[in-house]
Amino acid sequence: MPGLLRGVARTAVVAGTATAVSNRVSRRQAGRWAQQDYEQQQRPAYEQPQEQAPPPAPPAPQPAAPDEMTHRIDQLKQLADLKAQNVLTEEEFESQKRLLLG
Template sequence: MPGLLRGIVRTAAVAGTATAVHGRVQRRQDAKFAQRDADTAATRNQAYEEQMAPPPAPAPAPAAPAAPAASATEDRLAQLKSLGELKQSGVLTDAEFEAQKAKILAG
């Protein structure tokens, strides 16, 4: 009987240890899988939110650049040249020429 009792105690100890180890491993795996599932769900939710978000408003078109000052200067020079040609041809008097020239230079 003592041998039989020793065998039963040994079997109970091994089974108890195995059950405790199995429980610890099971809890650790459950925690790991729960964390992985939570990360996957968070990634999926973030992707869904990005997909459902309205598209960003298009950026406003850049304003057309103002006419460069060189162009305005060239335009004034062209007007003054044509005014000078009109004066030389006799179409404009000196007073009319000076008045038109003042308007061009002021504008």
């Protein structure tokens, strides 16, 4: 029975310590946030940081011209034929396909 009591007491001490530390951290963080809010309210309007617009989105890739697309399809068919004839390995085929499709 003393071992069980000792285990329960140890658990209670650990839990109590963890709770105390957690509460202290929460209070310190709340204090910091309150201080930052206070400092921002005390600043003159001209010193307030201005929000910047997000950077523009990158341009969308241009679709390939019909002639270029037809050319790529023909090249893919040729690659597939070479692979079917065992002239190209699977790795070579995938590598060339990635180059074509960019």
